[in-house]
Amino acid sequence: MKNPALKIRPGIATSKKGARVNKFAHKQKPVLSVNTTPFDVKNYANIVGIVKSEGQILSKAAESYCALGLKNTPEGYQAEILNKQTQDAIEQFDSAYGGFFQILHNGQINYDFTVTRRSRSGCGISSDKTELYILVSNSGMELRDQNGLTYPECALILKAMGCTEGMQFDGGHSTGLSIYNRQVIRPIIQRKVPAVIEFFTN
Numbered sequence: 001m002k003n004p005a006l007k008i009r010p011g012i013a014t015s016k017k018g019a020r021v022n023k024f025a026h027k028q029k030p031v032l033s034v035n036t037t038p039f040d041v042k043n044y045a046n047i048v049g050i051v052k053s054e055g056q057i058l059s060k061a062a063e064s065y066c067a068l069g070l071k072n073t074p075e076g077y078q079a080e081i082l083n084k085q086t087q088d089a090i091e092q093f094d095s096a097y098g099g100f101f102q103i104l105h106n107g108q109i110n111y112d113f114t115v116t117r118r119s120r121s122g123c124g125i126s127s128d129k130t131e132l133y134i135l136v137s138n139s140g141m142e143l144r145d146q147n148g149l150t151y152p153e154c155a156l157i158l159k160a161m162g163c164t165e166g167m168q169f170d171g172g173h174s175t176g177l178s179i180y181n182r183q184v185i186r187p188i189i190q191r192k193v194p195a196v197i198e199f200f201t202n
Contacts (some may be wrong), residue, residue, distance in 0.1 A: 061098070
């Protein structure tokens with residue numbers, strides 16, 4: 001995240017029904033887009049958790065969930081994972097993106113989850129807070145998720161990549177990864193989502 005050309009911004013769906021990850025439109029096409037914050041499946045426009053961009057709150061915090069916080073510095077972005085979306089914690093960051101739960105903290109894997117296998121999306125950060133890793137996995141072409149990952153397995157992958165902190169975004173049927181507006185990872189049945197995190201370079 002030390003690249004001065006890098007810009008990280010949210011994508012918010014214009015339709016109340018949401019959109020698939022590769023359909024979020026921008027004048028400058030993002031290099032990478034991935035789904036992040038959970039939402040109310042009865043009302044796809046209702047984002048459940050924080051979305052903050054350059055100081056502006058676009059969706060209010062959900063304290064029971066975690067978040068990715070980003071600070072803009074002269075040396076580039078610095079990232080932290082917040083275990084709870086409290087107002088005091090969110091205020092420290094220029095941007096923030098909600099998720100579900102923290103799965104890796106100080107290099108220790110959190111095993112306190114029911115064992116379920118799903119398609120997954122999440123992120124991890126390095127100990128110096130300057131490297132951000134995106135993890136997206138697809139459970140395969142079956143409608144069932146038997147081939148997916150558990151939360152601790154995601155944490156194990158992030159730790160192996162060099163992360164000391166890690167969190168889960170909204171996964172399952174919401175999972176999606178788009179590179180240059182071409183969706184490269186998605187489950188066989190994919191929900192539309194109201195928000196994504198997007199990465200731009202010049």
